[in-house]
Amino acid sequence: MQQGVVVKLDRGYPLVRLASGALIRCEHATSLVKKKTDRAVIGDRVQIELPDGHEKGIIEAILPRTTQFVRKDPTERAVPQTLASNFDLVLIAQPIEEVNFKRLERELVLAHETGAQVAVVLTKADLVSERTQFEETCKQVKALVGNDQVFVVSQEDPTSLERVAQLIAEGDKTAVLIGRSGVGKSSLVNVLVGEEIQETTPVRESDGRGRHTTVSREIIPLPSGGYIIDMPGVRGLGLWDAEQGIRAAFSEIEALAESCKFRDCSHQQETGCAVRAAVEAGTLAPERLESYLRLKEECADVQAKRVEAERIRTRRGHPRHRAK
Numbered sequence: 001m002q003q004g005v006v007v008k009l010d011r012g013y014p015l016v017r018l019a020s021g022a023l024i025r026c027e028h029a030t031s032l033v034k035k036k037t038d039r040a041v042i043g044d045r046v047q048i049e050l051p052d053g054h055e056k057g058i059i060e061a062i063l064p065r066t067t068q069f070v071r072k073d074p075t076e077r078a079v080p081q082t083l084a085s086n087f088d089l090v091l092i093a094q095p096i097e098e099v100n101f102k103r104l105e106r107e108l109v110l111a112h113e114t115g116a117q118v119a120v121v122l123t124k125a126d127l128v129s130e131r132t133q134f135e136e137t138c139k140q141v142k143a144l145v146g147n148d149q150v151f152v153v154s155q156e157d158p159t160s161l162e163r164v165a166q167l168i169a170e171g172d173k174t175a176v177l178i179g180r181s182g183v184g185k186s187s188l189v190n191v192l193v194g195e196e197i198q199e200t201t202p203v204r205e206s207d208g209r210g211r212h213t214t215v216s217r218e219i220i221p222l223p224s225g226g227y228i229i230d231m232p233g234v235r236g237l238g239l240w241d242a243e244q245g246i247r248a249a250f251s252e253i254e255a256l257a258e259s260c261k262f263r264d265c266s267h268q269q270e271t272g273c274a275v276r277a278a279v280e281a282g283t284l285a286p287e288r289l290e291s292y293l294r295l296k297e298e299c300a301d302v303q304a305k306r307v308e309a310e311r312i313r314t315r316r317g318h319p320r321h322r323a324k
């Protein structure tokens, strides 16, 4: 039995990198195939058998995941789908010339929910010529993110990516890159790698957005150290059950709330609210509190809808997990 890491998935056959660096195409053992939930995903550490005279390795076991991106189904009818695992850092890409703050706050929650370290990469710096706009956007993003892990980069200027490369290299991290299509993820990977490995497509004239055609996910080694995974199309990463992610993304607010006078303080009007006091004292950005309250409310709404859907389903005599 040997141990390896799934570095690529195509046509259903995981490509596994062994400790020796050798790459071997694998298939799942019958015992795993039977359990529909157990499929290796990119980043998984797996145990494989290399039977004589067999051209593929056999994945016998998938080791427990330390971090993972899970696509959940709000209706809970489908099995949650894991998209990538065992990464150390999530990089959220947004174009600096038009940061979508609503989207960013969701991306932050989803990123924190994985349990990995989180940083934001503002792309296309060359498109913002005005210094004040540049600085204002950075300030707003930092206020929302709640830390200084915000990097401004441009594909036109490879040196702008040095700090990102350094962050990934420290501790030999595996980073996952997420963000809307067209924000410049593939371009970023190409600059980090130092060559065109991810296909990018020209910006469409009409809306200034690019589209790209990367379909398979892959763990790409970087010359400066560490690895990066470009995760195209993380659509469907919804906010259901994101409470844990919200708590992690807004840990300083959760800590402040411990000192609120009322246990169930909503941090709106109550007396003795430590969270509002921090906003008034200038130690907590009002944007962060707004964003926190909005996301909590949305999460509660989704959960209420789900409880309702569940109630209707059971009344109709459709238990949640029907026997297959």
Ligand code: GDP
Pocket (backbone or CB within 6 Å): 123, 124, 125, 126, 127, 153, 154, 155, 156, 179, 180, 181, 182, 183, 184, 185, 186, 187, 188, 199, 200, 201, 202, 203, 209, 210, 211, 212
């Ligand atoms: P992805 O969909 O997130 O992978 O985005 P791409 O990397 O394919 O980039 C989308 C479009 O934005 C392409 O036309 C890129 O040339 C363009 N682009 C990416 N990075 C930059 C940048 O730093 N500056 C400018 N001006 N354009 C960029």
Ligand code: ZN
Pocket (backbone or CB within 6 Å): 257, 260, 261, 265, 266, 267, 268, 270, 272, 273, 274, 275, 276
């Ligand atoms: Zn409070």
